Amino acid sequence: MIPASYTFRNVTKHKVTSTLTIFGVGLVVFVFTAVLMLAHGLFATLVATGSDDNVVIIRKASQSEVTSIIMREQADIVSTFPEIKLGQDNKPLFTNELYVLISLVKRDDDGSSNVTVRGVTEKSMEMRPDIKILEGRMYQPGTAEIIAGKSISNRFKGCKVGEQVRFGSRDWTVVGVFDAAGSAFDSEIWGDIEQMMDAFRRPVYSSLTMKLNDPASLAAVTSRIEGDLRLQLEAKPEKEYYAAQSTATTQFIMIVGVAICIIFSFGAIVGAMITMYAAVANRTKEIGTLRSLGFSRLAILRTFLFESFVISLAGGIIGLAGASFLRFVEVSTVNFNTFSELAFNFRLNGPTIISAIVFAVVMGFLGGFLPAVRASRLKIVDSLRAT
Numbered sequence: 001m002i003p004a005s006y007t008f009r010n011v012t013k014h015k016v017t018s019t020l021t022i023f024g025v026g027l028v029v030f031v032f033t034a035v036l037m038l039a040h041g042l043f044a045t046l047v048a049t050g051s052d053d054n055v056v057i058i059r060k061a062s063q064s065e066v067t068s069i070i071m072r073e074q075a076d077i078v079s080t081f082p083e084i085k086l087g088q089d090n091k092p093l094f095t096n097e098l099y100v101l102i103s104l105v106k107r108d109d110d111g112s113s114n115v116t117v118r119g120v121t122e123k124s125m126e127m128r129p130d131i132k133i134l135e136g137r138m139y140q141p142g143t144a145e146i147i148a149g150k151s152i153s154n155r156f157k158g159c160k161v162g163e164q165v166r167f168g169s170r171d172w173t174v175v176g177v178f179d180a181a182g183s184a185f186d187s188e189i190w191g192d193i194e195q196m197m198d199a200f201r202r203p204v205y206s207s208l209t210m211k212l213n214d215p216a217s218l219a220a221v222t223s224r225i226e227g228d229l230r231l232q233l234e235a236k237p238e239k240e241y242y243a244a245q246s247t248a249t250t251q252f253i254m255i256v257g258v259a260i261c262i263i264f265s266f267g268a269i270v271g272a273m274i275t276m277y278a279a280v281a282n283r284t285k286e287i288g289t290l291r292s293l294g295f296s297r298l299a300i301l302r303t304f305l306f307e308s309f310v311i312s313l314a315g316g317i318i319g320l321a322g323a324s325f326l327r328f329v330e331v332s333t334v335n336f337n338t339f340s341e342l343a344f345n346f347r348l349n350g351p352t353i354i355s356a357i358v359f360a361v362v363m364g365f366l367g368g369f370l371p372a373v374r375a376s377r378l379k380i381v382d383s384l385r386a387t
Contacts, residue, residue: 017275018311024271025315025360026322028264033323033356035257037346038331039250045344046246049183050239053085053215054127057208057225060234064245064337065099065206074231075205081224083217084210087126092210095123098196099206101340102167104156113341114334115152116188117167119196127211131185136161136176139191146191147176151343155332159189168199184242187332187342209238248336265363268315272367276308280375287378297376304372305365312364313357320356324348 050056057078058068075096084092098119103112122141125131135153139145148159153174158165163174172191180186197203212218218237225231236244280287287300326346335342 017278021268021271021275021311022315022318024268025312025363026318028261028268028363029316029319029356029360030322031257031264032261032359033320033348033352034326034346035253035261036352036355037323037326037348038257039253040349040352041331041344041347042253042333042342043243043246043250044347045182045342046184046242047239048181049185049242050237051128051211052237052239053212054238055210055212055218055221055235056238056241057210057233057235058206058241060232065097066101066338068099068206070096070205070208070233072203072205074233075208077228077231078208078210078225078233081210081221083212083214083221083224085213087123091123093123093127094208094210095121095127096193096205097121097124097207097209098193098200098202100168100196100200100202101338104152104158104165104167106155107157108155113156113332114339115156116338116340117146117196118185118188118190119193120190121193124190124209127209128180128185130181130183132179134177134179136174139175141192142195143192144170144172144195145175146172146189147178148174148189149186150177150179151186151330151332152189153177155343165189168196170199182345184245184342187340208233245335245337249333249342252336261359265359268363269367272308272312272364273371275311276304276368276371277374279307280304280371280378283375284378287375291378300378301372301376304375305368308364308368308372309361312360312367315364316357316360319360320353323356 057070058065059070062068079092079094084094087093098117100117100119101114102117104115105112125138133147134150136147139147146165153159153161156165157163159174161174161177164171165174166172178185178190180188193205210221212221215237218235222235225233225235290300291297323346327348328345330343330345332341332343334340
C-alpha cells in the first residue's frame with residue numbers, strides 16, 4: 001500500500017489547484033449546511049413552543065388556529081374535563097385563546113409583515129413557565145395593554161415598552177416585553193382575550209389549551225371529545241401541534257435549498273475532477289515508477305481516490321466551520337401554515353454535521369473517481385517514457 005504521507009505531500013505540493021478546489025467544495029458545503037441549519041432552526045423553534053403535558057384543542061379538520069373557531073359553550077364543556085391539572089389556586093390549568101393576524105411596519109425598512117396577536121387569559125403564562133417578562137410588566141386585564149415577544153419588540157415599530165401600536169380600531173400600549181426561550185411565542189403579541197375579542201368583533205375562540213394531570217391521559221381526553229356530539233373538536237399534544245406548523249415552510253426551504261446545492265455541487269465536482277486530472281498528468285512518471293516498484297493498479301486507484309477524499313474533506317470542514325457561525329444570526333420568514341412572520345436562529349446539530357461531511361466526501365469521490373481510474377490504467381512503459 002502506498003503511504004498516506006505521499007498523498008499529503010502531493011496535496012501540499014500543488015498549493016494553487018488544491019486550495020481552489022478545497023474552497024470550491026467548502027463554498028458548496030457552506031450553502032448545504034446553511035440550508036439544513038435553517039430548516040432545523042425553524043423546526044426546533046416551533047417544537048420548543050410546546051410542553052409535554054399541554055394539549056391544544058382546535059376545531060376538527062382545521063390545520064391551525066388561523067382557521068379554527070370554537071364556541072364559548074364548547075369551551076365551557078371542555079373546561080370541566082377531570083383530566084385537567086389544577087393550579088396553585090386550585091383552579092384548572094385551562095385557557096381559551098384568540099389567534100388573529102395583523103399587519104405591522106418593520107423598524108429597519110418600513111416594509112410590513114403579518115404578526116400574530118394572541119388573546120390570552122391569566123392562566124396562559126402559568127401553563128408556560130418558560131415565558132418570562134424581560135422588560136416592563138404584565139398587562140392589566142380589562143385594559144388596552146399588551147406585551148410583546150422580544151423578537152417582535154426588536155423588529156416592528158410601536159412594539160417597545162412605552163410605545164403604542166394601533167390595530168383592531170384601537171390604540172394599544174406596550175407595557176412589557178417577554179422572553180419565550182426561543183419559541184414561536186417570541187414572535188407574538190399578547191393581550192387580554194376579552195379586550196381582543198371585543199376589538200376584533202370575534203365572539204369565538206381560536207384554540208383551547210389545557211395542562212394534563214398525566215400526559216398518558218391524552219387518550220381519555222380524545223375519547224371524551226369524540227364521544228360528545230356537541231364538540232366538533234380535536235386534541236393534539238402541544239409539541240406535536242406546533243411541530244406540524246413547520247412542515248410546509250421546512251419542506252419549501254429543503255427543496256429549494258437542496259436544489260441550489262445540487263447545482264453548485266456540479267461545479268465543485270468538475271473542479272475536483274480538473275484538479276485530479278492535472279495531478280495525473282503532472283505525475284505520469286511517478287505513477288510509472290510506483291508501478292515498476294510493484295504497486296498494483298488497485299493501490300494507484302486507492303491513492304488518487306484518497307487524495308480526492310483529503311481535498312474534499314478539508315473543503316467540507318472549512319465550509320462547516322464557516323456555517324457554524326450562522327448560529328448567532330436571527331432570521332425571519334413567513335410560516336406558510338399560519339401566514340405570520342416567525343423569527344428563529346440557524347441551529348447546528350449532529351445530523352447536520354454528519355450530512356455536510358458526507359456530502360463533501362461524495363463530491364470528492366465523484367470528482368476523483370475517473371481521474372483515479374485513468375491513473376490506475378496507465379501502462380508502466382508509457383508512463384516512464386512520458387516527458
